[in-house]
Amino acid sequence: AAGGGLPHDFVRLADIAPGVKQDMRYASDNNFTGRPVPGYVAPQCWLRREVAEALAAAQKEAESEGLRLIVYDCYRPQRATKAFIAWAQDAADQAMKTLYYPNIDKKALFELGYIAKASAHSTGLAVDIGIVGLDFGTPFDLFDEASATRNPNVGAAAKANRAKLSALMQRHGFSNLPQEWWHFALEGVKDAPPQDFEVR
Ligand SMILES: C[C@@H](N)C(=O)N[C@H](C)C(=O)O
Numbered sequence: 001a002a003g004g005g006l007p008h009d010f011v012r013l014a015d016i017a018p019g020v021k022q023d024m025r026y027a028s029d030n031n032f033t034g035r036p037v038p039g040y041v042a043p044q045c046w047l048r049r050e051v052a053e054a055l056a057a058a059q060k061e062a063e064s065e066g067l068r069l070i071v072y073d074c075y076r077p078q079r080a081t082k083a084f085i086a087w088a089q090d091a092a093d094q095a096m097k098t099l100y101y102p103n104i105d106k107k108a109l110f111e112l113g114y115i116a117k118a119s120a121h122s123t124g125l126a127v128d129i130g131i132v133g134l135d136f137g138t139p140f141d142l143f144d145e146a147s148a149t150r151n152p153n154v155g156a157a158a159k160a161n162r163a164k165l166s167a168l169m170q171r172h173g174f175s176n177l178p179q180e181w182w183h184f185a186l187e188g189v190k191d192a193p194p195q196d197f198e199v200r
C-alpha cells in the first residue's frame with residue numbers, strides 16, 4: 001500500500017469473525033519451509049473485507065452445527081511467494097520433505113499447482129481453511145495427490161468432511177482448488193490487486 005500502510009479494504013479476521021480459530025503457520029516454523037516466512041511479522045489473519053464477512057457467515061453456519069473453522073493462511077505478502085520460489089530452487093534444503101512433499105521434487109511444486117507464483121492469497125481473496133477436530137485425510141499443506149479434494153483413496157470420514165467443508169464454503173461464495181482440500185477463494189470480486197504489506 002502507498003506509504004507502507006494497510007490498504008483500506010483489508011481487515012483483521014479477528015475483528016470480523018472472532019469465532020474462527022487462527023493457526024497462522026507461515027508466521028511460525030511449522031510450515032513446509034521450516035521457518036517463519038518473510039512478510040509474516042505476526043500470526044494474524046488479514047483478508048479483504050468481503051472475504052472476512054463471508055467467512056463470518058460461514059462460521060455462523062458452522063457454529064449452528066457445533067463446528068468451528070480454523071484458518072492456516074490468509075492474505076500472503078508477495079515477498080512470501082518470492083521466498084517460496086527461492087526455497088523451491090534450493091535443492092540442498094530438504095528439511096521438511098518427509099512431512100510436506102514426500103513424493104514430489106520441490107522444484108515441481110509450482111508447475112504441479114501446489115504453490116502459485118501469482119497467488120490469490122496476495123489479493124486477500126484466498127484462504128486456507130479447515131474445521132477444528134475433523135479428519136481431512138491429510139494435513140494442511142501436504143503437497144501430494146492424497147490432498148486433492150476429490151481423491152477417491154482417502155477414508156470415508158475424510159471424504160465426507162472434505163465434501164462438508166467444500167459445500168459450506170461454496171454456500172458462502174467460495175470456490176475450491178481441486179489439488180488442495182483446504183484452499184478456497186472468494187468468487188465475484190474483480191480486479192483485486194496483489195499486495196506486499198507486512199502481516200502484523
Ligand atoms: C501453498 C498453499 N498453501 C497454497 O495456498 N497454494 C495455492 C496454490 C497458492 O499458493 O495460491
Ligand SMILES: [Zn+2]
Pocket residue numbers: 073121126127128182183184
Ligand atoms: Zn491457499
